[in-house]
Amino acid sequence: MNMGNKKTDDDMPDFSNVVSGASSKAAETKATYKMYTIVSGDSLSKIAKREYGNAKDWTKIFEANKDVIKDANKIYPGQKIKIPL
Amino acid sequence: MKFITQFSLALLALTLVACSKKEAPPPPPPPPAVAAPAPDLVNVPVSVKQVVLTNSLGADMKAGAPMTTFAPTDTIYAVVETIGSGNASVKAMWTYHKGEKSAQVSETMQELVLAGPTSSEFHISKPDGWPAGDYQVEITVNGASAGIQNFSVK
Numbered sequence: 001m002n003m004g005n006k007k008t009d010d011d012m013p014d015f016s017n018v019v020s021g022a023s024s025k026a027a028e029t030k031a032t033y034k035m036y037t038i039v040s041g042d043s044l045s046k047i048a049k050r051e052y053g054n055a056k057d058w059t060k061i062f063e064a065n066k067d068v069i070k071d072a073n074k075i076y077p078g079q080k081i082k083i084p085l
Numbered sequence: 086m087k088f089i090t091q092f093s094l095a096l097l098a099l100t101l102v103a104c105s106k107k108e109a110p111p112p113p114p115p116p117p118a119v120a121a122p123a124p125d126l127v128n129v130p131v132s133v134k135q136v137v138l139t140n141s142l143g144a145d146m147k148a149g150a151p152m153t154t155f156a157p158t159d160t161i162y163a164v165v166e167t168i169g170s171g172n173a174s175v176k177a178m179w180t181y182h183k184g185e186k187s188a189q190v191s192e193t194m195q196e197l198v199l200a201g202p203t204s205s206e207f208h209i210s211k212p213d214g215w216p217a218g219d220y221q222v223e224i225t226v227n228g229a230s231a232g233i234q235n236f237s238v239k
Contacts, residue, residue: 012188013181013216020191022177024205025146028198035176035192082194 021085033064033082040077044069051083060084127201131169133231134202136224138163146204153236157214163207163222163234173197173226177207182219190220 022032036047044058052060062072065081075081140159141149148164155161163177175197179190191209207222215238224231 012183012186013218015181015188015190015211017213018179018191018209018211020179020193020207020209022193022195022205022207023146024175024195024197024203026195026197026203026205027200030172030196030198032196033194035194037189085193 031064032085034085036081036083038075038077038079038081042075042077044072044075047083126168127170129169131167131171131173131199131226133224133226134166134168136163136165136222136232136234138222138234138236142206142208146206155215155236155238157211157217157238159215159238160208160210161215161236163224165205165207165224165231167199167203167205167226168201170200171198173199174228175205176225178223178225179209180221180223181216182221 020034023029034051038047044061045055048058048061049055051057058072061081061083062069064084068079068081069075137148137151139149139152139162140155142162142164143149146164148162161179165175165177167173167175173196174194176192176194178192181188181190193207195205195207197203197205217238219235219237221233221235223233
């Protein structure tokens with residue numbers, strides 16, 4: 001899965017294509033998320049397209065972040081959101 | 086003569102008494118040592134027992150050989166062993182470090198319901214290979230740091 005985060009410094013490597021994941025032998029796994037910091041130009045549908053290959057899946061991201069995103073059309077650079085894996 | 090006979094009889098009687106005397110019973114064995122109670126790994130708040138970095142994951146989520154140096158093509162696993170029960174948000178924050186600068190590589194979180202000792206894993210890979218250098222992964226449980234592991238890619 002694409003991290004989507006822009007590199008923060010020209011001297012630093014680009015980690016935007018890092019694939020990450022997680023799993024557990026726990027009694028129950030409620031959810032697994034990748035954390036993502038919104039950058040300028042992002043929208044939930046763009047993030048959904050990049051992460052899931054389908055822009056319509058923006059609702060999955062919205063549902064997982066209702067505590068920080070009140071209006072799906074209003075997200076801000078620097079906001080940290082959860083992307084369900 | 087009579088004296089000698091009486092003396093012999095007395096001696097014989099003493100000998101018989103001595104021989105018939107039972108030996109003192111051996112001392113009772115010491116009571117069995119009471120084993121120290123095993124630490125409770127279930128009914129305690131969730132905490133991290135250990136974190137192992139490796140490039141392979143076996144059956145039952147067991148870590149392969151612990152490693153601190155990886156190849157650019159490796160998938161890097163952080164296997165987190167926890168104890169305790171309850172809800173836990175376990176997070177892995179992977180970062181790259183170059184001198185005073187650092188860059189976020191990835192951050193992944195699992196929301197778990199734990200019921201005793203549990204293995205969980207976080208992994209990262211990079212299709213075009215990891216840049217050589219120094220990296221770090223920090224594991225947090227419910228927002229509190231549970232340890233930092235440093236590793237490098239060469």
